[in-house]
Amino acid sequence: MSSVATRWNPDSWAKVFHNAGAKYVMLTTKHHDGFTLWPSTTPNPTLPVDRQHATRDLMGDLSSAVRPEADGTIPAVQMSRLKALGSWLKLNGDAIYATQPWKRADGETGHGTKVRFTQ
Numbered sequence: 001m002s003s004v005a006t007r008w009n010p011d012s013w014a015k016v017f018h019n020a021g022a023k024y025v026m027l028t029t030k031h032h033d034g035f036t037l038w039p040s041t042t043p044n045p046t047l048p049v050d051r052q053h054a055t056r057d058l059m060g061d062l063s064s065a066v067r068p069e070a071d072g073t074i075p076a077v078q079m080s081r082l083k084a085l086g087s088w089l090k091l092n093g094d095a096i097y098a099t100q101p102w103k104r105a106d107g108e109t110g111h112g113t114k115v116r117f118t119q
């Protein structure tokens with residue numbers, strides 16, 4: 001296990017979030033390059049073999065540490081945001097699933113701002 005994974009202390013993160021007054025925590029579980037924050041058996045052709053995914057379930061560890069309900073239920077404020085995200089994905093998901101970033105942005109707005117496209 002890497003030294004980063006052994007130093008990972010989700011309980012200390014949860015304490016920081018709590019002390020900061022956070023009502024919920026949302027973690028990016030899969031980076032734009034496909035690196036996952038949990039051990040995965042699915043190979044990622046864009047990453048080196050030794051950097052495919054975390055060696056420890058960082059997502060599960062943090063989820064357990066920040067879950068404020070002893071019975072494992074999701075608090076109402078978190079559930080409403082998850083449902084809103086689910087509704088958005090139901091409507092727009094086909095437009096983003098299986099997209100890949102282009103190698104470079106060829107587009108430009110009418111004001112000259114570079115834009116990125118997916119294919």
